[in-house]
Structure formats: C-alpha cells, structure tokens
Amino acid sequence: MKQKQRAVADILADSHEPSIDGIIVIDKTGIVLAFDSSAQELFGYAGEEMIGQPIETLMSNLQAKIHPSYLKKANEKPNDEARQPHAKRTIIGKHKFGHSIPLAITVSADNSTESMRFTGVIQDLRKHEVQLTKLFQDFQATTESLNQRIEFDSLLNSHGNQLLSCSADDFHSTMENALQAIAQFLSLDHSYILQFSDDLSEASLWAEWRRSISIMKPFPNRFRIPNSQIFEQALTSEDAIVLEQGENKESEILFQLAMQLSPNGFISTRINPILNGDRALVGCIGFSVLDPSHQTSETQLSLLGLATQLLMNAWGRHQLIMSAREADKKIQAKNKLLANKAIFSQTLLRASNTLFLSNRRSLQKNMEEILLQAALISGHQYALMYFENDNPQQLKGFVQQHLNHDQITLKNHPNLIQLISQNLEENIIFQLDDINKMELTVELLSELQLDKIQGFTAVKLSRADKKMGFIIFYNSLPVLNSNDENLRFLQLTGHNLAAAIQHHSIQFDLELSEQNLLSANRMLAQQALHDALTGLPNRRAFDHGLLQEFDRAQRHSSNLTLLMCDIDYFKYYNDHFGHPQGDVCLQQVAQLLQRTFNRAGEICARYGGEEFAIILPSINQQEAEIQAQRLLSKLLKCKIEHAPDAPLDFISLSIGIAQLTPIQPYVDTTALINAADKALYLAKNNGRNRLAWATKA
Known part of the structure; x- marks a missing residue:
C-alpha cells in the first residue's frame, strides 16, 4: 500500500490544482485502495474503515447508482501511463453521519502498473464558496x-x-x-x-x-x-x-x-x-x-x-467647412465686383473672362498676352509686374508657383521699385513720359537704360485697399499716347489683373482646404468602420461586408464561408498580465489574421472583445478547413505565452465554421452567424484550440 500511495503522490506532483481537500485511489472495480488523512477528515471515516470498501459508500444514492457505468467506460479506454487530472465533475458526497457534502472531483487514470487504478483529487466546495462568489x-x-x-x-x-x-x-x-x-x-x-x-x-x-x-x-x-x-x-x-x-x-x-x-x-x-x-x-x-x-x-x-x-x-x-464657405463667399464677391467693372470695355471684358476661365497651366500665358495687349492699346510696348515682399503667404505661394514670367525684382531694379512705390502710396497711377524730363539718380538711370526704358506708366495692384504690387507698362521711346482714356483703361486692367490673381490664389487656397477636408473625412470614415485598437474592420464594417458577400453568393450560386474565432481562456491572460498587455495580445492576433487572410474578397474583422470573424468567399469545405487549420498552426508557432494558471501554455483559438452553399442554404446572414457561433461553442466544449463545423441549416 505504501508503494501505491507513493505512486499516487508522483501522479499529483505536477498538479496545478489551487487546493486539495482529499485524495482517494480506487482499483478498476471501484474498491478503495488509498484514503488519505484529508479525505478521512472530510468524510468522517478512518483509513482502515474505508480501505477495501466500495467507493459508492462515499456517494449519494443517485450517484452511487450511475457510478458503475462511468467506471465501465473508463476501463474501456486504458492508457499506458499515469496522466494529470483530466476529467473534472461536481458531485454530492456523503459523510459517515449521512449529511451531504458538495464536492468537485478531478479523476485521472493510471495503467502504468499491472492493474488499472483511478485517482480522485477532491475539493470541498463549501470552503471555496467565497472564492467562487468573488470570481x-x-x-x-x-x-x-x-x-x-x-x-x-x-x-x-x-x-x-x-x-x-x-x-x-x-x-x-x-x-x-x-x-x-x-x-x-x-x-x-x-x-x-x-x-x-x-x-x-x-x-x-x-x-x-x-x-x-x-x-x-x-x-x-x-x-x-x-x-x-x-x-x-x-x-x-x-x-x-x-x-x-x-x-x-x-x-x-x-x-x-x-x-x-x-x-x-x-x-x-x-x-x-x-x-x-x-x-x-x-x-x-x-x-x-x-x-x-x-x-x-x-x-x-x-x-x-x-x-x-x-x-x-x-x-x-467643421472649421475647414466654414473656412471653405468663407473663401467661396469671397470668390463670389470678387466675381461680382469684376463683372460690374467689365462693362467699361469689350477688351476688358474679354480679358477678364479669359483670366477667370484660365486654368493653372494657361493662366501665366493668358496673363502675359493680356498685359501685352493692354500695353499696345495704351501706346506702350512692354509690361512687367512686381509683387510686394510683405504679401500674405497664401498670395506669395501662389505667385511663386504659378506666375514665373519675367518680373522686376528688388535685386535687379531696387531704385526703380523705390521710385514707383513712393509715388503709388497715395495714387493709383504714376506716369513718367520721358526720363530725360526728370532729374533721376545715376543708379536709377543705369537701371532704366539697361532695360531700354525711356518712358513708363505704373499702375497699382491692390485688393481690399491692400497693395499687392504694381504693373509697369514701358516704351523704348518716350510715351506719346497718354490721354485720360488710356490711363483709365490701364487702371481697369490693373483692377482686373489684381482681382484675377486674388481669385486664383483663393481658389488655390480653397483646393488646399478641400484636400484637408477630404483627409478629415477619410479619417472619420476610417474611425467609423475600423476598430481603433487592432485596425481591423469593426462590427459595422463586418455586417456590411457579410451582407454584400451573402447576396453575391446567392446571386451566383457560389459558396460563402464564415469563421467565428475566439481566443481561448483570454480572461486568464487579462487577469494575469493586465488589460494593456491584453490589448497587445489582441493586436498580435489581429496582425496574424491580416497576414493569413489577405486575398481579394477575404475580410477579417474584430467582432467584439476577444472574438474575431473571417469571411471567405468562393471556397469549398475542404479548403475552408485547411485555411482554418493553417490559422491555428500559425498562432501556435507565434508562441504567445499564456498566463501561468491558464490550462494552455500558449495563446490559441477556437474556431466555429459555417458555410453557405447552393445545397446548404441559410435564410439570412443572422442565421449564418448563429450557425458559426454554435460551432464555435462546440469547438470550445471539445477542448479548445480546434475547429468545429456547424450542423446543417
């Protein structure tokens, strides 16, 4: 008997049971071979009273009747070695004095000796009531x-x-x-x-x-x-x-x-x-x-x-939308103002229309042609533009990107710019018919002679009373045609050009705002259809995708497979490692799903909590099972260590599979989901880390 008790101790040495309130060993006929001191205290029998007695002595009447059938089934499945506890049940034991004892018993079989033995590890549920309540x-x-x-x-x-x-x-x-x-x-x-x-x-x-x-x-x-x-x-x-x-x-x-x-x-x-x-x-x-x-x-x-x-x-x-609305109002106001001024001249009207209808590629060319046309009509030969350095960044960026034609700059015409700017502070137009009629500095004369400028008319470019720069119309000969009508024409030309530049710069800024708005919309759409933690499609996106694939499969009489996956014993993982690490685990599993199922039409979604759903269109049952088994194997190869008190060493999945086929129809997507969900629970009940197929619809 001592040898047998030592063998029992060896069997239980690696047991992870949280507490043991008694150990009983019986032979294959149900006769008690070992009855430790804890069991004696629990049931009220001395060891010598129970050794050699049938185990049914310690059971309620009902369980004593059905126990032989359990014993018979256990003897029909012999094993070659001692196993860790594997079959756990809740039973009602009977004390020597007759009162009932609620018990949890874990039974293991040992066929390593000549005769089959069964070892039962007992827990008194009365002692664990507080723990169970807490759980x-x-x-x-x-x-x-x-x-x-x-x-x-x-x-x-x-x-x-x-x-x-x-x-x-x-x-x-x-x-x-x-x-x-x-x-x-x-x-x-x-x-x-x-x-x-x-x-x-x-x-x-x-x-x-x-x-x-x-x-x-x-x-x-x-x-x-x-x-x-x-x-x-x-x-x-x-x-x-x-x-x-x-x-x-x-x-x-x-x-x-x-x-x-x-x-x-x-x-x-x-x-x-x-x-x-x-x-x-x-x-x-x-x-x-x-x-x-x-x-x-x-x-x-x-x-x-x-x-x-x-x-x-x-x-x-919303702020982007309001900015776009304000910019649009400005454009409408500028267009109205320009339309009112266009009536002064058919030339100005055509010029205005040309500028406002120009696209970005043609704007510079059209502006150069209008400037040259205005110069010739007003008795000049050429025209150049100058833009102030202190213009708003929006306008400066537009000019640098879209108006790269010849301009006068502070670098090559500093003295000419200073002269014109001073005279345009209080005036809209400044004209110098003949440079020889005015005392000019040597530096300024040198700049004018370098470009062969003998006379010029400068027109202020401004919008909303803010100076943008100016246009200089000039001749290589003294200006001859300088009546009020021509000056008015140049003034309106300047207004048109300033308004057109402002219009296109606002349009340019509006396009940037619209791009930002589109980015914001895409971000909100991404948040609405994707799970923030894993990046997978969320339940809403899954429902939409499943409905589309379900309708397509019905129309084309093709197959549609749904996998419902659940991380095994995830609560153990969260309780031990904490929710932040639990989130990391969910992200790792999600990344594996994305790597495994990335063909066209395949959808992996986070269904809720630690549950994931996978939609696989147009595959047969054999291929679906191969894909699911591949996922199980890949996850185990990742070796994501589980919590120490979890029944499994590494993170794994239980998978339930339901398949819509022409001969296996489902009423709707809800029926397909329910079938896969039932199969998932079947996989869990069968030991987890496995897959199970749904029964017929």
Whole structure:
C-alpha cells in the first residue's frame, strides 16, 4: 500500500490544482485502495474503515447508482501511463453521519502498473464558496464593462455619423446633442467647448451642456483669461489637463484658471486642447464632475478619451467647412465686383473672362498676352509686374508657383521699385513720359537704360485697399499716347489683373482646404468602420461586408464561408498580465489574421472583445478547413505565452465554421452567424484550440 500511495503522490506532483481537500485511489472495480488523512477528515471515516470498501459508500444514492457505468467506460479506454487530472465533475458526497457534502472531483487514470487504478483529487466546495462568489462578481464586472464599451461604441458611432453627415448650419446643435449624450452616459455633470481669441486673452462659449440647468450657473458668453501664457503652456504640453479638488495645489494659477472654466466649481475636471493645423491653440473641450456620487472610473476615463478625440476631429472638420464657405463667399464677391467693372470695355471684358476661365497651366500665358495687349492699346510696348515682399503667404505661394514670367525684382531694379512705390502710396497711377524730363539718380538711370526704358506708366495692384504690387507698362521711346482714356483703361486692367490673381490664389487656397477636408473625412470614415485598437474592420464594417458577400453568393450560386474565432481562456491572460498587455495580445492576433487572410474578397474583422470573424468567399469545405487549420498552426508557432494558471501554455483559438452553399442554404446572414457561433461553442466544449463545423441549416 505504501508503494501505491507513493505512486499516487508522483501522479499529483505536477498538479496545478489551487487546493486539495482529499485524495482517494480506487482499483478498476471501484474498491478503495488509498484514503488519505484529508479525505478521512472530510468524510468522517478512518483509513482502515474505508480501505477495501466500495467507493459508492462515499456517494449519494443517485450517484452511487450511475457510478458503475462511468467506471465501465473508463476501463474501456486504458492508457499506458499515469496522466494529470483530466476529467473534472461536481458531485454530492456523503459523510459517515449521512449529511451531504458538495464536492468537485478531478479523476485521472493510471495503467502504468499491472492493474488499472483511478485517482480522485477532491475539493470541498463549501470552503471555496467565497472564492467562487468573488470570481462570479469579477465576471459580472467584466461583462458589465464590456457591455458598457459596446454600448458606448454604438453611441459614438451614431453621433459620429450625425456629425459627419449633418449640414454646416445644423452642426452646432448636433455637437451639443453629442456633448449631452457622452456626458450623460459617463455620469458627468458639465461639458463645454470654448473658442479662444488669437492672443488667448479671451474665451467665448461655443457649445455647452449642464446636467441641471436650473441649479448650475451657465457660462458667460465671453470672459477674460488671465495668465494666458501659463494656460497655453499647460494645455499645449499635454493631451489633457486633469485636476482634482484638493490636489494640484502646486500650480495655484492653473487651478484658479480651471475654476474659472467651471463656474460651478468641480470635484474633478478634464480640459483637452483644440489645436488648428498650425498646432496653435484655438479652443478647448472640457468635462467636469460636480456631484461626488458621479466619480468616474478608469474605464470611463478611457471611453472619455475616445469621445474627446471624435469631438475634436468633428470640430476641426467643421472649421475647414466654414473656412471653405468663407473663401467661396469671397470668390463670389470678387466675381461680382469684376463683372460690374467689365462693362467699361469689350477688351476688358474679354480679358477678364479669359483670366477667370484660365486654368493653372494657361493662366501665366493668358496673363502675359493680356498685359501685352493692354500695353499696345495704351501706346506702350512692354509690361512687367512686381509683387510686394510683405504679401500674405497664401498670395506669395501662389505667385511663386504659378506666375514665373519675367518680373522686376528688388535685386535687379531696387531704385526703380523705390521710385514707383513712393509715388503709388497715395495714387493709383504714376506716369513718367520721358526720363530725360526728370532729374533721376545715376543708379536709377543705369537701371532704366539697361532695360531700354525711356518712358513708363505704373499702375497699382491692390485688393481690399491692400497693395499687392504694381504693373509697369514701358516704351523704348518716350510715351506719346497718354490721354485720360488710356490711363483709365490701364487702371481697369490693373483692377482686373489684381482681382484675377486674388481669385486664383483663393481658389488655390480653397483646393488646399478641400484636400484637408477630404483627409478629415477619410479619417472619420476610417474611425467609423475600423476598430481603433487592432485596425481591423469593426462590427459595422463586418455586417456590411457579410451582407454584400451573402447576396453575391446567392446571386451566383457560389459558396460563402464564415469563421467565428475566439481566443481561448483570454480572461486568464487579462487577469494575469493586465488589460494593456491584453490589448497587445489582441493586436498580435489581429496582425496574424491580416497576414493569413489577405486575398481579394477575404475580410477579417474584430467582432467584439476577444472574438474575431473571417469571411471567405468562393471556397469549398475542404479548403475552408485547411485555411482554418493553417490559422491555428500559425498562432501556435507565434508562441504567445499564456498566463501561468491558464490550462494552455500558449495563446490559441477556437474556431466555429459555417458555410453557405447552393445545397446548404441559410435564410439570412443572422442565421449564418448563429450557425458559426454554435460551432464555435462546440469547438470550445471539445477542448479548445480546434475547429468545429456547424450542423446543417
């Protein structure tokens, strides 16, 4: 008997059971061979009382009746060596004095000796009730957190779509609705968006939601911000300012500024900066908790970060739309002004139309032809243009890129530019009929003689009373035709050219704004259809893709395969390594899915939590099974180490497969998903790290 007990100890040496409340060894007929001291204490029998007795003595009447059938099945599957515990059940034991004992028993078989033996490791469930309750509570908390995340993702998707699709006029009310929905969901009391003046000395309220309108004081429409430099430094140095009541007193100025941003005070407040395309601070989004019972959890703060990013992206997109609208208004105003002035002359009308209808490639050529035409009509021979160095960057960039024809510059005509600029300060036109009639400096005469300029007329280029530069029409002979009509013609020509240049520069800037708008739209579309953590298509994109492939398969009588995948024992992984590392694990699995299924039409999506879905069109059952097995093998080769207390050494998947074929139809995509989901649970119940096929529809 001592030899047998030592063998039992060897079998259990590597057991990972958290606690053992008794060990019993029986032979193949159910007779007790070993009954340790813990079992004696648990059942009330002495060792000598139970050795040689049938194991049914320790069972309830019902289980004593069915136990022989279990024993018979176990004897029919002999094994060549001792195995670790593999068959675990919950049973009701019977104490010597008759009362029942709830037990969990793990049984292993040993055929390494001449006679088959079975070893049972017993746990008293009464002792583990507190632990089980804690596990259940943790499970409930995890489930609630996942449900909250799913519900919040749905809320963000809904409001994100509304912000993306609403008109510019409806954007303000749509944003306030989003602020309210997010704050209410996360148990916040006050949310707002402020716009800052360029020097950050003032702030104006753009949107606001208060939980209690009657009790909470509203923001003033405008208010001053003292110590704006400290405020700017704090907001632009971090993603968010987070202040708690009674804390952060080391920055008293910052704390007082935050108090001003929350006129009702706060328990905690979170202020996120809004930056423009030049990374300049233009506003902020704030969320505050005023009620001590509404304290936010870490999960809620994580969700708030997602919501804040969505709101800032939507707000930035709206600003681009408004900038484009303002630019369009300017263009319309300039066009109207130019149309009114074009009536003075058919030549000016044709010139104006030509300039405004020019594309970028033809603009320079058309402008040169119009300048030459205007020069000849007005009695001149040539024309050159000059643009001021202090022009707005928008205009300077346009001129450098699209108006590269010959110009006079400060480098080669500094004295001529100085003379003309001084005379055009108060006048629109400056004319010098003959350079010999005026006393000029030697340097200026040298510049004029170099270009063979004997007389010229300079016309100011300006828009909205701001000087852009000038045009110089000149002759190699003294100007002869200089009546008022010609001067008026040159003046209107200058107006036309200035307006055309402004028009095309605004169009150029508008195109840049439209490109930024398209980029913002693409970013929002990406966020709406892709999972932020893994980069895979999200549930919404999956539903859309599955419906398309389902319809295509039905129309063409082709196959459509759906794989539902779930990471095995992922809760063990999260509990041991923590959720940040759990996110890394999800990203690794997602990357493997993308590398494995990347053919045209194949879609890998994050279905929810640790569950993924794969759509494989136009493959047969054999190929689908090969693909699924390949995925299982590839993941195991990655050797992503599992949690120490997990039943498996490495991260693995359970896969459920359902296939739509002409002879195996499904009513709709929901039926196909349900079938694959049931197959997934079958794979789990069969031991995990495997695949299972759905039964017929």
